[in-house]
Amino acid sequence: MTMEQNDNKTQDIRKLVDSSERLGAIGSPSTTSELTLDVFGTAVSKKLIGELGVFRYGQEGKDHYALGQITEVMLRNIMLEQAIGRGIVRERERWDAVQGRQDTHTATMNLGAVFAKSDKNVEPSLLGTVPPTGTSIHLVGDDLLTALLEPYKSEIFYLGSVYGSKPRLPMWFRHFGSGQGGAGEAYHIGIFGKTGSGKSVLAKMMLVAYARHKNMGLFVLDPQGEFAKGMRPVQMGLGSSGEVPQMGIILNPTILQAIGRPYQVFDITNLILDRWEIFKETLIQLGFFDDLGVKWPDYQSTMADYLEDYLKSENITLRDLAKDEVFDKSLVFMTQCVPRVYSQKAGQDRCIQLASQAKDNPNSSVGRMVRNKWRQACSLFEERKNAKRVDSIVKDALHSPGQTRQMVIIDLSKHPTEITSAVWDDQIKPLLINRFLQAIIHEAEQAYQGDQSLNTLVVIDEAHRLAPRERFENDRQARIKATLVDAVRTTRKYGLGWLFISLTLSSLDKDIVSQLRSTFFGFGLGSGVELQALKDLVGGEKEYLKLYQSFKDPHSAFSEEYKTFSFMALGPVSPLAFSGAPLFFDAFTRSDEFLTANNIALPIPAKM
Numbered sequence: 383m384t385m386e387q388n389d390n391k392t393q394d395i396r397k398l399v400d401s402s403e404r405l406g407a408i409g410s411p412s413t414t415s416e417l418t419l420d421v422f423g424t425a426v427s428k429k430l431i432g433e434l435g436v437f438r439y440g441q442e443g444k445d446h447y448a449l450g451q452i453t454e455v456m457l458r459n460i461m462l463e464q465a466i467g468r469g470i471v472r473e474r475e476r477w478d479a480v481q482g483r484q485d486t487h488t489a490t491m492n493l494g495a496v497f498a499k500s501d502k503n504v505e506p507s508l509l510g511t512v513p514p515t516g517t518s519i520h521l522v523g524d525d526l527l528t529a530l531l532e533p534y535k536s537e538i539f540y541l542g543s544v545y546g547s548k549p550r551l552p553m554w555f556r557h558f559g560s561g562q563g564g565a566g567e568a569y570h571i572g573i574f575g576k577t578g579s580g581k582s583v584l585a586k587m588m589l590v591a592y593a594r595h596k597n598m599g600l601f602v603l604d605p606q607g608e609f610a611k612g613m614r615p616v617q618m619g620l621g622s623s624g625e626v627p628q629m630g631i632i633l634n635p636t637i638l639q640a641i642g643r644p645y646q647v648f649d650i651t652n653l654i655l656d657r658w659e660i661f662k663e664t665l666i667q668l669g670f671f672d673d674l675g676v677k678w679p680d681y682q683s684t685m686a687d688y689l690e691d692y693l694k695s696e697n698i699t700l701r702d703l704a705k706d707e708v709f710d711k712s713l714v715f716m717t718q719c720v721p722r723v724y725s726q727k728a729g730q731d732r733c734i735q736l737a738s739q740a741k742d743n744p745n746s747s748v749g750r751m752v753r754n755k756w757r758q759a760c761s762l763f764e765e766r767k768n769a770k771r772v773d774s775i776v777k778d779a780l781h782s783p784g785q786t787r788q789m790v791i792i793d794l795s796k797h798p799t800e801i802t803s804a805v806w807d808d809q810i811k812p813l814l815i816n817r818f819l820q821a822i823i824h825e826a827e828q829a830y831q832g833d834q835s836l837n838t839l840v841v842i843d844e845a846h847r848l849a850p851r852e853r854f855e856n857d858r859q860a861r862i863k864a865t866l867v868d869a870v871r872t873t874r875k876y877g878l879g880w881l882f883i884s885l886t887l888s889s890l891d892k893d894i895v896s897q898l899r900s901t902f903f904g905f906g907l908g909s910g911v912e913l914q915a916l917k918d919l920v921g922g923e924k925e926y927l928k929l930y931q932s933f934k935d936p937h938s939a940f941s942e943e944y945k946t947f948s949f950m951a952l953g954p955v956s957p958l959a960f961s962g963a964p965l966f967f968d969a970f971t972r973s974d975e976f977l978t979a980n981n982i983a984l985p986i987p988a989k990m
Contacts, residue, residue, distance in 0.1 A: 395504065395529050399438050399447060402520040405430065408437065409488060414509045415961070416925075417450065419519055421487035430455050431929065432545030432966050434522035434958075435491050439513040444500070447530065448509055449522060449958055450493040451544070451966060453925040459485045490925050491519065494965060495958040497530055504530055506960060524549050531957055537563055538957070539591040540979040541584065545929075545948060545966035550979055553956045555588060557595035558877050559837040565954075568837075568879035570870060570897050574887045575904025578937055580947030580969055582608050584902060585841065585883055586633035587969070587976060589789070592839060593643040596786040599838030601779050601822065603815055605807075607795030608843055609633060613647050629973050640982050644786060649793040653814075654771040655762045656700060660813045662686035664762065667805045668755040668798075673748065674716065674740065675733035681723050688719050704760040709753065713741040758798060776821040780829070780836050792818060815848060816862040823869050826876035835877030842866075845882035846889040863891065870897045887915040895919070900953030905933045920952060926964050945971060 405428075409420035421430065436449045461467045461480045470477050498507035522544075531538060531552055540550045558568040571588075575581040586609065592598055602609050612631025627634050638645050655661070662683075665671065671682040692715045693708070702708055720733045740752040770778075779790040794814055797806035822840060829836050842848065849867060854860035870880055871893070884890045887903070888911045895915075907916050908931040920926055933948040947969040951959070959965050970976040977984065 395447065395499075395526070396438065396445065398523075398526045398529055399436055399520055402436075402523060402526065404518050404520055405433070405435055405452075406489065406519050408513055408515050408517040408519065410515055412512050412515075414512055415493055415963075417491045417493065417512075417519075419452070419489040419491050421455070421489055426485075426487050429546060430489055431932065433547050434544050434549060435519045436522050436526065437513065437517050437519045439517055441498070441507070441510055444498050446496055446498045446507055446509075447504075448493055448496045450491040450963070452489050452491050453929045454490040456488050456490075457485055458488070492925065492963045494956075494961050494963045496961075503533055506957075508961075522549055527552055534957060539594075540970075540976070541587050541591075542947075542949075542967045542969040545968055551956065551965060551967040552958065553591075553951075555591035555955075557592070557598035557837055558839070558879055559597060559835055563595060568835075568839075568874045568877050569899035569954075570874070570879055570894075571839075571881040571953075572887075572890070572895065572898040572901045573881070573883045573904070574885070574890075574901070574907060575949075576885060576906025579904030579906050580936065580949075581883055581902070581904050582843070583629050583632060583947070584904070584949065584969055585609075585843075585881065586612075586631075588881070589633055589841065590637060590641070590980075590982075593638060593789055594641050596642065597837060599780050599787050599836060600789040600841070601776075601838060602789070602791040602841040603794070603818060603843065604791055604841075605794050605811060605815070605844045605847070607793050609841070610647050610649070610791050610793035610795070613645065613791060627973055629971060629976070632973055632976060636984055637977075637982060638789065640984050642786065643789055645789040645791070647791045647793055648770070648775060649796045650762065650798070651796070652769040653762070653775075653792075654765065654769050655814070655817070656771055656773070657813070657817055658690050658694075658700065660810070660817065661700060661703070661759060661763060662690060663809055663813060664759045664801075665755070667801050667809055668759055669800075670752060670755045670759065673736070673752050673755065675729070675736045676723065685716065685719065685723050688722065689716065692719075700763040701765060704757065704764045709756050710741055712756075713737045713752075755800070758800060772817055772821050776818065776825055780822070780825045780838055812848070812859060812862050816865060819862070819865050819869065822878070823865070823873065826873050826878045830876045837877045839879045839881055841881045841883070843883045845894075846884040846886065849891040849894055850889055851891055867891055867893050870894050886912055887919070888912055898953075900955050901951070902955075903930065903950045903952075905935055905948065908933070920950075920964060926950070929966055930964075947971065 404422060405425045406419045406421040409418040412418045430452050433452050434449055435452060436447055439446050439448070459480065461484055462471065467477065467480065493509060496507045496509050497504050527549060537554045537556065538552045539555055541553055542551060543549060544551050556563055556565040558565055560566050573581045573585055589600060592600055604610050612627065612634040627636065635645070666682050666686060671685055676682050676685050689712060693712070696711070698708055717734045717737045720730045724730045724733065736748055739746055740749045743749050744753060775790060779788060794811050797803060801810065826836055849863045854863055882890065882894060887895065887907055901919065903916065907913065917927060930950045934946060936945045936947055939945040949967055949969060951965045951967065954960070956965055
């Protein structure tokens with residue numbers, strides 16, 4: 383850019399500021415982080431809370447532009463604050479000479495970003511002093527934001543508009559590597575909010591933002607199938623009809639195709655499992671040992687452990703389990719092992735009789751039932767077409783140098799029909815999640831030893847179930863939590879970041895919360911222990927918390943048309959947030975707005 387072009391650009395920015403609507407002027411007292419705004423009479427009737435304001439001032443011989451968000455408005459009338467004024471109103475009911483005419487409105491504006499005009503460009507700066515009182519503060523519009531952030535336009539992404547207003551709030555989601563569009567390091571992210579606050583849709587929009595970086599790995603652990611539900615093209619004819627998807631499934635094949643991002647979804651039907659612990663738990667929960675007369679849960683676990691030791695001693699792998707001879711050997715072993723489990727003869731006889739009957743008479747009811755459950759468990763571990771092993775899935779997702787990397791979603795919402803959803807959620811699913819966590823952490827460590835950065839974000843939905851703040855009594859669940867907490871502490875240097883989605887802030891482990899670099903807070907954390915946890919994280923600034931508490935419950939809206947999903951964002955999530963102050967925005971509720979704002983053009987469907 384030539385000097386003349388730069389001067390023209392700077393003049394354009396100055397004109398945009400000076401010609402925009404004036405809200406008020408800097409008043410007293412004001413500091414370099416928080417300004418008092420004397421609101422003009424022309425702006426008193428406007429919606430001011432949440433609006434972005436800007437003022438131009440000189441510093442070290444350069445034009446500077448400071449932007450901030452209005453967090454509070456206060457009305458004062460000195461006459462009515464005195465006893466005599468209150469007495470007059472009480473007696474006369476009106477005091478026309480004072481009421482309304484001597485009202486003064488002041489607003490609090492918290493600074494978020496400062497830009498300076500340099501010889502080459504417009505660049506970030508800081509407010510080194512407080513400009514004089516009377517400095518005009520103007521309303522910020524899309525055109526000014528576009529002009530100020532023009533050098534970074536390729537990195538800008540939009541999740542919604544300024545809180546309660548129309549201008550879109552510029553944000554950026556950089557990959558964890560170096561070079562163009564990179565943050566240079568990994569960091570952890572948290573999204574919090576009550577059910578229905580919009581946190582899942584926000585996470586999906588963020589994934590679309592990160593998916594633009596072809597060299598960045600994206601791995602989603604999806605316990606409830608929230609992220610997988612939009613990834614099947616049969617829904618709404620995605621990929622063929624050209625329909626604009628609903629916001630609930632904004633993460634879908636059509637949009638990923640538009641930004642050139644491949645993806646793959648895995649569930650229990652195309653996963654090949656590979657851990658004995660999962661096999662044993664599956665057998666137990668299917669009722670395999672119960673059908674063989676081993677009734678007590680502790681005895682079933684003991685028998686499963688003995689069976690594992692035996693199969694390993696016979697050099698039988700998990701891939702071999704589906705063979706008929708392995709099943710027969712297992713039954714014979716269990717008849718021999720029964721005295722080690724049951725000390726009383728009645729229990730021994732019952733188990734030996736049922737196991738012998740299942741082996742010698744496979745067409746009996748016991749034989750068919752036991753064999754069927756064995757095969758169901760073994761089917762999860764055998765090689766099959768279009769299915770992949772856990773290690774292979776993780777390696778392919780985390781290591782694709784020089785290629786456009788796949789987004790991988792692990793859908794754990796499906797379960798075998800013979801296992802209830804409650805048992806699946808409480809017993810099996812945590813083991814599967816822990817298996818993936820172990821594989822991801824192992825790959826991260828290997829990459830680090832090879833002086834490589836994974837440049838990967840792992841998304842964990844329902845994080846409060848895996849790593850709650852309270853202590854787990856169950857050893858297995860405690861182990862999973864410890865794995866996750868340790869990963870958050872150590873994997874950032876490996877180029878591996880984590881995105882946690884949780885219902886509440888206070889329910890997630892403190893060690894995880896303390897490691898979060900960027901956080902998003904939706905509706906529902908404005909009271910009780912949640913508010914205290916929010917105070918601890920935000921820093922206790924009452925203006926921010928008051929503005930957050932003004933969020934409306936989306937489900938209190940008269941209709942879908944009036945629903946708003948508001949968020950408070952903290953951390954390096956926007957070029958307007960480098961001062962560390964929170965930003966407030968309303969997330970998009972229409973997918974066409976989201977697509978248009980981010981220049982995502984859906985592919986044109988082929989003509990029939």
